Amino acid sequence: MRTLWGLTCAWLLLLAPMAGPARAASPALDALIADYEAWSLGDDPFEAGRRGDREALARLPDPSPAADARRKAALSAFRDRLARLPAAGLAVEDALNRDFLDWTLSRRLDSLGFDEARMPFSSDGGFDQTLGYVAGGLPIRSEADARAWIARLKAAPTWYDAHIANARRGVKAGFTQPRSTVLQVLERARRMANLPLEGDPLLTPLSRLPTTMPEPVRTSLLKEAQVAVREGVQPARRRYVDFLESEYLPAARKSLAARSLPGGEAYYRWLVADHTTTSLTPDQIHQIGLDEVARIRREMEGVMAETGFKGDFPAFLAMLRTDARFYAQSREELLEKASRIAKRIDNELPAWFATLPRLTYGVRPVPADIEATYTTGRYFGGSAARGVSGGYMVNTSHLDQRPLYELPALTLHEAVPGHHLQIALAEEAPGVPEFRRNADVTAFTEGWGLYAEKLGGEMGIYRDPWERFGRLSYEMWRACRLVADTGIHWKGWSLDKARACFTQNSALSPLNIDVELARYVSWPGQALAYKIGEMRIVALREGARRDLGDRFDIRRFHDAVLLAGPLPLDRLETRIRAWTEAERRRN
DSSP, rough: OOSSOOOGGGGGGOOOGGOOOSOOOOHHHHHHHHHHHHHHHHHHHHHHHHHTTTTTGGOOOOOOOHHHHHHHHHHHHHHHHHHHHOOOOOOOOHHHHHHHHHHHHHHHHHHHHHTTGSEEETTTTEEHHHHHHHHHTOOOOOOHHHHHHHHHHHHHHHHHHHHHHHHHHHHHHOOOOOOHHHHHHHHHHHHHHHHOOOGGGGGGGGOOOTTOOOHHHHHHHHHHHHHIHHHHIIIHHOOOOOOOOOOOOHHSOOOOGGSSSTTHHHHHHHHHHHHHHHOEEEEEEHHHHHHHHHHHHHHHHHHHHHOOOOOOOOHHHHHHOGGGGGGSSSHHHHHHHHHHHHHHHHHHGGGSSSHHHHHOEEEEEOOOHHHTOOSSSSHHHHHHHTBBBEEEEOOOGGGGGBBBGGHHHHHHHHHHTTTTHHHHHHHHHHTTOOOHTTOOOHHHHHHHHHHHHHHHHHOOOOSSSHHHHHHHHHHHHHHHHHHHHHHTTTTTHHHHHHHHHHHOOOOOHHHHHHHHHHHHHHHHGGHHHHHHHHHHHHHHHEEEEEEEEGGGHHHHHHHHHHOOOOOOOOHHHHHHHHHHHHHHHOO
């Protein structure tokens, strides 16, 4: 991956509060950033609507090749403008903004260059689920809100047809998902196509209309939405099923490996670099994964001994996967236990974080219509502008596959101090431009989530050896991801060979392992971000602790990591080195 910013002396003042600006702020850079943000929001009505743009609430993005051509032209023009702006002599925040914008523009152009729109779905996500996600967290407080949502429902058939056309281009070029992924997506698509109207999740927002709205108006709006779903969305869903059955499945690639795609070697190398924000090669990451698996396994065996279990490691894993005492007996019990853990963590946060977000979060079940093939938990960001809290989503299906000893680690990762705290702080960060606040830097966001699981041990969240083993099992899960993702997509491994790392070394349930492996197959490279990011954050913290000794303050360190928003790992390293030097001078 290109190195846009070396660790030179010129950048050791990256952390803005530590020094005055080198000169006045750059009006030309400010104008460019404002233009880019306005264009980006105009191009993404989902994000614009989430931030309070009422007009955008009635629109859907345009996924067509013509729209991508316009995006490429606009992004290239922004990059040309940026190249004409001098990089020398900028104030520290301007320097970071300039560099980050350069990185963002290059990354988006690279993605367009690979024409990823040709593969518009994966095993647990895709365009066919997007509107359902939006509906699940959509507040409707007025007739205008309701009519905006109905406008999106009416636009949904065009949205479906455009994505089907993109996938058809993928078929023509041989740029397709593997057959195993397509079979899962087809099952999901058939289920959605056969939903009864009264149970359609796209109508859920209209079932929550405020009672202050006159009853005849509420009835009229619901009927209009029902017509849009019955006469527009449902036929589009059936067209999608027909396309998958008759065109896509016969053309699905036989190999699991992304490397087997046309141009696949270059594509996977780019995915690795993009998701990890490093220059590590697939082979290097594979070896890091093997080393981490061995290290974590030793720790797990030590914790197993603490429990007093007398059998060997495989027998211990078998016991954990089957002993009823480790499993909730109802969906509500699982949600209540997750909520209790979340509040225990909330209680400890001020001792570990100097700055906490104002936006709250809730504990919610994964929607029933997608839970069967969904991961065990996930976070959905909220919006202060629209009055929506963040959501820690817990999969309450298949209760015999959701062990309670893993629940503290899951909660730490998805809620606090993991995704909710990090994302909400970035949203609220003063002086940070919008394009940086919500940047999709997977190595940072997922690395932070995994770091939060480790931090939970220091916070006292794990109460017994079982929960500590659950945390290690989750860390092993992420280490095995390094092995499995590179094994499948670079080394050509079979699914069984990739599965062995998880079954032999973690307590993950068979269902979770299968769901996760399907995700790695259909979303190459993303799984690498977690462990690579977490290892870098831990290394930076321990380096700062060594350099500062007794002057090291964990609360201030966490501020330094989080309050600039998500950063590529090399920029984060520069920032923490600058912070460490500033802390040394401050004390």
